[in-house]
Amino acid sequence: MQSVQQLMKVFVTRRIPPEGMKILRQSGICSLSVWDSDEPVPHAELLKGVAGVHGILCLLTDRINAEVLDAAGPSLKVISTLSVGFDHLAIDEIKKRGIRVGYTPDVLTDATAELTVALLLATARRLPEGIQEVKSGGWSSWKPLWLCGYGLSGSTVGVVGLGRIGMAIAQRLKPFGVKRLLYSGRHPKPQASEVDGEHVPLEVLVSKSDFVVVSCALTPETQGLCDKAFFSKMKKTAVFVNTSRGAVVNQEDLFEALSTGQIAAAGLDVTTPEPLPVDHPLLTLKNCVVLPHIGSATYSTRGTMAELTATNLLAGLMGTAMPSELTL
Ligand code: DGY
DSSP states (O other): OOOGGGSEEEEEOSOOOHHHHHHHHHHSSEEEEEOOSSSOOOHHHHHHHHTTOSEEEEOTTSOBOHHHHHHHOTTOOEEEESSSOOTTBOHHHHHHTTOEEEOOOSTTHHHHHHHHHHHHHHHHTTHHHHHHHHHHTOOOSOOTTSSOOOOSTTOEEEEEOOSHHHHHHHHHHGGGTOSEEEEESSSOOGGGGGGTEEEOOHHHHHHHOSEEEEOOOOOTTTTTOBSHHHHHHSOTTOEEEEOSOGGGBOHHHHHHHHHTTSSSEEEESOOSSSSOOTTOGGGGOTTEEEOOSOTTOOHHHHHHHHHHHHHHHHHHHHTOOOSSBOOO
16 A cells, blocks of 8 residues: 555546546545536636646546646646547647546447437427427417428438547438438548448538538637538528537527528537527527537446546556547
8 A cells, every 4th residue: 555645646627427536546546636516626726726736637628728737737647538529638738748648539429429319300300499389388289380390311411520429420310211421521431331421522511411410529620610601501401410519610600590591400519608608699599409518418428438537547647558548
């Protein structure tokens, strides 16, 4: 058993699922300081919490920038994020300092793909509007022209970013009778053949698709990708769905496209900012369904994410191979 002085210091920026905490507590190699709340750690507390630590276990809501890295100081060996996305980490700064990064790919693919399908169907078939009508007494009778939406059968679906999650979405959508599955991205992907995916330029995807599903990482290239020009190429009957990162979308342009009938509807699980202020214009629109970033929110997925995040962190502390290390 190591003495307390030899334990490595770890700051955990939030209350996380118990599966992860158990692994950290039982490791016997680290002393834990936890921001024991369901709400994000305030920036000043984050700076205090990381001072002199060897490891940080963080979430996608924590911006780990040069200031935080400086506050941690030279002892910092590893940052393990409870997310597959890593746009909240200042990767260049982290790399420069020789710090290793763990993340959680794969384990949330199925949950996120499921949620994407649910959001697409809820948006296209206007479920929130229907539920509201039932509750408010607006349901007066069965009406042939009431609450009609769009179906997947015989449709063309375009997936922007056919990575792990994009593929899992495509695999789930195909059995609904999707006729063509288009995808964009720098290179064709061999695995696309499993879903009869056709690699096309983004403009073709946008103009031909009945459903445009965004599933790409947020990078400098994809920031603001879905803008006025993008929406203006979409069909007026098309449905837009984003479960990646809010900043891929220019929300003012999306509002205009939705409110002028340039596109039919949008389903968003991610926004800028998060949470979206309750008086945000997008929330006034019936044809916009907004969820609070719950793509990976199943009990088992979050538990597995926490386990992987903890295991990555411990490997980073010990200098051994991580189950999921980000290549910097
Ligand atoms: C991630 O992990 O990056 C998702 O957005 C949340 O699970």
